[in-house]
Amino acid sequence: MAAPTPRQGLGVWAPELNAKVASAQQALAFLDELSSQLQDVKAQLSLKLAGSYVREGALEKQQHRLAQLWKDRAEHSGHRLDAQLAYSGDTPARQRFRIRGLDQQSLQASGQETLVFSLNGAPRHTMSLRIEAGLPPAALAGRFNRALVPAGIQVSPNAQGQLDYFTVPEAQWPQVRDSLAIKGDGKRFPTGQFARVRAEPEPAIIDPGAWELDGPSGLRQALPQIVRAAQQSDAARAEVLRSLADAEHSLSRPETAGDVAAVRAFAQSFEEQTRTANYPILSAVSPSLLGLPRYRIDSLLALP
Structure with a gap:
């Protein structure tokens, strides 16, 4: 049986940090590959345009x-x-979408109404909120966010103070897209029966599968997408590198008095895991220990 990797060994004692670093490294690898492919396509596309x-x-x-x-x-x-x-850091990426009929203008008009949401068409799994004309965006967002917690849906005012996009974890987007329904009092939505909403996703920054590159028009339409994606890829890469640097800093900083409890817990966990001659655990731990700074080992041994 193959021995676990050092990453698996570290996960016994620092699962959250280890998961954060692993996902950041995945994001960085993806961005590197994406940047390379965007440059290749851009070069070929520019030659063809010329x-x-x-x-x-x-x-x-x-x-x-x-x-x-x-x-x-x-x-x-x-x-x-x-x-x-956009890099989401410690949390899964979210899908932004609009719901037709739930824009800022309609929400602040038409008087009071109770909106009832259903996911998967199950009335027993409903979520409701009361809205009325003139509610400020922050108050509206608060009511939606409290009501739609079970569905993982959130909304917040944009830079202009308007309610624009709803968001949901990408893994839950297909369920929301295919089954979210709303019932109202007849002002914004029909009464009596749930009606499927039209959840419209925000267009992706690029859509390579839709490009038509057999003519000058299609080439010119694709080029701005490639440029924007390359710029955003560079910005995301910088954000991921900052996240990795923060993680490295948290591992390399000297211990303080507030870390004593964590160090003791680490020592106890380490002792319990290595008390038996378990080769898979020891093979994972050994490479991990090679990277520990001396001061961390000294501070651990100095504990009473």
Whole structure:
């Protein structure tokens, strides 16, 4: 049986930090690959726009590779990069979407109404809230967020102070898209029966599978998407690197008085795990210990 990796060994004692670092490394690897493929497609596309020679089928092959990479974005990025290439840090990436009829203008007009939401078409799993004309965006957002907690749906005012997009963890988006229904009092939504909502996702920053690269018009439409995605990829990469640097700093800083309890817990866990001659555990622990700074070992041994 293959021995566990050092990452598995570390997970016994620092699962949250280890998971954070692992997902950040996945996101970084994805961004590196995405940046490389975007540059390749951009180079070929620019040559074709300029009328230069491009080997037959080369651009289409690169487009297909990019489309497949983008299709696998969520899994390959550790579920930390959304469709806009925004890095979500410690939490899974979220899908932004609009619900037709629940925009800022309709919500602040038409008087009082009780909205009842249902997921999967099950009335017993309903969520309701009361809205009335003139409610400020922050108050509206608060009511939606409290009511829609079971569905994982959130909303917050945008930079202009307007309610614009709802969000949901990407893993839950298909369920929300396919089964979210609303029943109202007849002002904004019909009475009596649940009606499926039209949940419209925010367009992704790129859509390689939809590009038509066999003519100048399609080439010119694809190029701005590639440029924007490359710029956002660089920004996301910088954010991921900052996250990894913070994680490294938390591991390398000297121990303080407030860390004594954590160190004692670590020592006890370490002793319990290594008390028996368990080769898989020891093979995972040994590489991990090689990276421990001397001062951490000294501070651990100095504990009463």
